[in-house]
Amino acid sequence: MAWLAVVVLFLTLCVLLSLLLPKPPPSRWRRRLQRRTDRLVRRLRPRAQPEPDPFDTLRLQTRLGHLSSKIRRIESTPHVYARAHKLMALEAAYDDLLDEACRLAGCPDPGEQQRSEAKRWQEEQELAARGWSW
Template identity: 75%
Template sequence: MAWLTAREWTKRVASRLHRHAEPEPDPFETLRVQTRLGHLSGKIRSTESMPHVYARAHRLMALEAAYDDLLDEACRLAGVPDPGAARPEDRRWQEEQELAARGWTW
């Protein structure tokens, strides 16, 4: 059995006691995600309000998929835990509520 020197022992104890804090998210990245969420939610609303748009359902599915991906990224930036909802609509609603509770607007 190898004996540790005082320096090695101190390093081991310090590494166990020292908690590595997560770095704060970049505020410009947060702003980019918020801006993009606002843009996509506006496009979803406008697409939903146009009754005679070619491939409307396909466009809505693509926009909602992009919106859901951005919500996941926003939750990661805000430190929101994964809601674990099975249906995309439930997950989307839970993530929007968690982000709004943390002061996010879009």
């Protein structure tokens, strides 16, 4: 009868130990299935767009302000060597920065319009409506 008490005590201790100890690792087929399922979920789930860095926005606004002041200075000075070439280069850089700012701010894409004053004005208004200033 004493041996029966020892067996019951042993089984009780085994149950308590199994409750306290961490679960054993999953079997090989479960790990494979888990990896394949994770891979499938990553393919099907759309990737979230990361939030834009506020310092990138600030840097872009500073560059826009710097370029716009250079353009105003060249437009207001009548005797500048190679004025037309400088203005064309500065306006092209300003337009590229406006495109980048619009992408960063989430403005709707106006399509493949030719560069013009109207497109530049429209992009500036879209950015100003979203709180951008430079």
